[in-house]
Structure formats: C-alpha cells, structure tokens
Amino acid sequence: MREYDLIVVGGGPAGLAAAASAKRCGTDDILILERDSELGGILNQCIHNGFGLHTFKEELTGPEYAARYIEQVKELGIPYEVNTMVLDITEGNVVTVINKERGVESLKAKAIILAMGCRERPRGALNIPGFRPQGVYTAGTAQKLVNLEGVVPGKEVVILGSGDIGLIMARRMTFEGAKVKAVVELMPYSSGLKRNIVQCLDDYGIPLMLSHTVVDIKGKEKLEGVTVAKVDENRTPIPGTEEFFECDTLLLSCGLLPENELSRSAGVELSRLTGGPVVDDDLETNVAGVFACGNVLHVHDLVDFVSAEAERAGQSAAEYIKRSGSRPQGRTIGVSAKNGVRYTVPSRINVDETTQDVHIRFRVTGVYKGASLVVRSGEHELLRRKTRILVPSEMQDLTLKAAALAEAVDDLTVEVEGGAEA
Amino acid sequence: MTRELTCIGCPMGCELTVEVESGVAVSVSGNTCKIGENYAxxxxxxxxxxxxxxxLSADERPVAVKTAAPVPKGQIFECLEQIKATTISLPAHIGDVLIESVCGTGVPVVVTRNVE
Known part of the structure; x- marks a missing residue:
C-alpha cells in the first residue's frame, strides 16, 4: 500500500491552495487526487472575470485564477494524479481510489484534506411537475458544454433560479446567439450578486421575474416550453397567473450542495445547516487527521475566501503531521448562530491551543440594512462590526484575535443586531 | 436629469445616484469608493x-479568451463576431494575443486558459 503524509482529495481551488500551504508549512510527502483530466476544478469552466480581487488585487477569469495555484503546486513539486477518483475513505485514513491504468488501489495517509467541492441541486431535488424531456440542464452543466466542449445546448432559453451561475449563463448563452427569454426566481430577491444582475441581465434586456417559478414542463422527447406562474408569500403558485414560454432549453440555477459522500463514509460528522463537515478552528473534523476546506465545507461565493480557508487547512494538516496527532484537546468553546445568522464555520474553537486569529465565516438569513454583526462570549462582547447591507448571497467573514479568544470563557454566539430587515 | 445605477466594480454592488447634464455625469453619490465614481x-x-x-481551434476545441481591457458596450456583439471568426492555434497559453485590436478598439483579445 502506497503511504503518504498528506492526501488532498480534490484538485480544485481548495485542494490546490491547501496542498501548497501544507508544503510551505513543512509537509513534503503530499499527493493530490483529482478525478478530472486536469487540475483547476470548476474554475476551468468559469471563464468570466471577477476572480482574485482579494487575493491578487486584480480581476482574473476562473482559469487564470486556477493557473496561478496550479503553477504554485508545480513549482513546489507537489505530486498529483488526475483521472483518479476516490471511491472510499475508511478507518485509519485509508483512501481507496480508481484509475484507468492502475485499477483499484488503496492508499494510506497520516492526514487527509477533504476538498471535493460542491454539486448543483438537480431537477430531481426541485419537484417540478411535468415531463422529463431532453433540454433541461443545470446551469453548470450548460457552462461546461459551452465553455469546455464547445457545444451550445439550445437556442431559446428559460433559466430557473437566479444564482450567479444562472446569471452568468444568461449572458453566455446570449453571446452564443441564444435568446434568453427570462430568469425566473422563486424568492422576492435574487440569490445572485447585484453586479451580475446588471452586467448579465440588464445589459441584454433579459427580464428577471422575482416571486415566480416554473410550474410545468412541456415536451415529451424534446423540451417545447415551460409554464411560469407568480407565487404568493408562502411560495405557492397563484392560479390564473400562468404564462407559457416556448423554449428548447431550461437551465436550473437553484443552489449548490457540498459533496460529502466520502466524508460520510469516513465517519465525519456533518452539519445539517451547511451540508458540510462540523469543524473546529483548525478546520479539523471529528475524525482525527481529517480536515475540510472550500465548498465541501460550506458553499462560498468568492473563490478568494476558499483559498484563504484552504491555506489554513493546509497549515493545520502540516502541524498535525509534525505532532503526529491532533492538538492537545484544551478548553473548547462552541460557536453558534443566533438572530439573523444561518450557520457558522467553525462550530468550535480550541481556545487553549489557539495561537492565531480565527476567521468565523457565515451567512445571514435575510437582507438587513445598517445592521451590526456582533460576536459575544456569553454576555461579553468580543467583536462588533457595523455593516451597510447584509444579504444571504454574500458570505460574511469576521476575524477574532487570538488574544481575545484566550480570555473567552463561555460559548460564542454570532448575530445580526439593529438595522432594518429589508 | 438624475440616473440610478448599480456599480459593477466589485461584489458590493453600491446603488449610485448620478446627476447628468448634457450627457455627462456631474455628480455621483451612493458610492463607497473611487471605483463607483469612475464607473458612474x-x-x-x-x-x-x-x-x-x-x-475555437481548427478542430473546434474552445479556448477561453477575454478583452484585455473594457471595450465600448455598443460594440460587444461586433467584437464577439470577430472573435468567433478567428481560429485559434494550439497549443494556446494564458496571455497569448489572439487579436491585436478587436474591431478597431485598440484593445487586444488574449487567451485566459492553457490548452495543449
């Protein structure tokens, strides 16, 4: 059985940054496993720009951002295996992989970093009535077809869900000569960034229909059209508001789910709120030596935050390997979400053993104007940050100083305070 | 005349109010940084x-490209046509110039993904 100090599962932005960071922190014996034929993950198909404003202070496209980290991995001489799919992670950190040339093989590692990313919510998870014709794709599948395969899936398009990938694909399909008739959003607000609504929809006169949903899909073999209806405040379609859109393509941009089948088989405890592993401030899961970062941990909107988080995971894994084990389990306090906050990552902090600042990343539950984000340990206020606007589509990131944490006694709560819910 | 805009400079998406006189912005409010003012x-x-x-390459493989700088919004589809009509030779590397000046804008079109 081949043995490594560190195995990184996934060669996307999280895996690349985690591996590079672990190497810089002194771990030499690393292997990155990637199921695709090349490194870079989903960034390879995200050819639009807007990546890297935080990390590189310039606006890059997805493949350009990925290339910077691929170069780092190559310069650091970190081995990687592509076309290699991890089938299972079992006790004792045994990683079972399959590869066309070598068949099935078991590898062993002292530490594992989970960086498998996330998956799109498919039609089956959306309960849309109607037939199941050809022509219904997730937005990311269409993005792959257009940008990596050079195939445009259709000419007349309706998009359900206003997530960023859906908005980006509305413009992309327009560029490829398709007519995008509408972007239909169930909620009264878009789940995408405002800049994408402006530069992907408004620029091309594509209507955004808020509080609407698709109630029927027509077409037996090939998609012929969809029926869209307005929904009430309980998100129930209102009879009489139906409108039929003729189209040959329906794209779904209805949310992303962390891909945690492997985590589950490894015995990693998952959060019901994020769908990702429950981790401490080292990004270590409940399984000793198994760390998680990036979209497999919780879905991010900015890759810059993924890279930063992954660097921490890489560093933690390197320290784990150096110590040949987890940190001494000092005093641990919980971190939980309160008013207006949906979840927090991490969900516990080993305060006695924390020597560095801790990032608390989370999402809010609604739109708030002029509110403050407040972190308390019991009654004691640790941090307060005033904000102009908070929206669920943008991940928040608060940094707690190590010194402040050392004094924290009670569990931490993160909440939205004051301001107006818009 | 007053115009309302949403800044696309970064993910914040500031709501801008612009006072316009004879087609020129004379004052901008609502922005939180210089990018918003310049954008408006x-x-x-x-x-x-x-x-x-x-x-597309000769064997119809797609290669990601971008304009190295912003081009006039009114020329987007004209630029897309010229890019579509240009065959890219492989291998292609990030930064390779596909078109020196797209549609006479003076802006080059460059490769953004390495394809061997």
Missing amino acids: KSEISAPTRVITTTA
Missing part, C-alpha cells in the same frame, strides 16, 4: 465592458 462617469458618457468568451 464612464457608464453615463461611454459605457464599457470586458468581454469573456471562447474562440
């Missing part, structure tokens, strides 16, 4: 966008 001014007088798309 150019958006009123001469809106521009960076184009990201793909060009």
